[in-house]
Amino acid sequence: MKTNIVIDTNVIVSAIKSRNGASFKLMEFLGNTEEFQIAVTVPLFFEYEYALVKVGINRSKIDDYLGWICLSSKKQKVNFLWRPFLKDVKDDCVLEAALNCSSKFIISYNKNDFNNVNQLGIVVIDPKEFLKQIGVIK
Numbered sequence: 001m002k003t004n005i006v007i008d009t010n011v012i013v014s015a016i017k018s019r020n021g022a023s024f025k026l027m028e029f030l031g032n033t034e035e036f037q038i039a040v041t042v043p044l045f046f047e048y049e050y051a052l053v054k055v056g057i058n059r060s061k062i063d064d065y066l067g068w069i070c071l072s073s074k075k076q077k078v079n080f081l082w083r084p085f086l087k088d089v090k091d092d093c094v095l096e097a098a099l100n101c102s103s104k105f106i107i108s109y110n111k112n113d114f115n116n117v118n119q120l121g122i123v124v125i126d127p128k129e130f131l132k133q134i135g136v137i138k
Helices: 009-017 022-030 042-054 059-072 089-100 127-133
Strands: 003-007 036-040 105-107 123-125
Touching: 003 009, 003 022, 003 089, 009 022, 009 042, 009 059, 022 036, 022 127, 036 042, 036 059, 036 089, 042 059, 042 089, 089 105, 105 127, 123 127
Parallel strands: 003 036, 003 105, 105 123
Antiparallel strands: none
């Protein structure tokens, strides 16, 4: 069984904007592993789309990227709402995805946005730290 991980929007934006860096390497790894899978909910998926449009990514590129995420991810229903838990509602949808799919990891560059989620059994870690932890990079 694959381990579910939830990817924060800032990592998705970073990965699509540049092929250099840990975000792209993470997404590339996730597309080629049997060990981990991205978990998404409908609210989180729409947050991805909103953020990508907002930063000016080409619509065709957005559709291709989000299409890949849809095909390769675990689609999780939101059975329990955890709002409000964090300062930002957009971050709450990331947390809800993690809690509803029993993810142990949220991958984010904004770790401070997820204060106190460790009490819920979730580790917030950036892409480079995650890739190091699982042995993909040194």
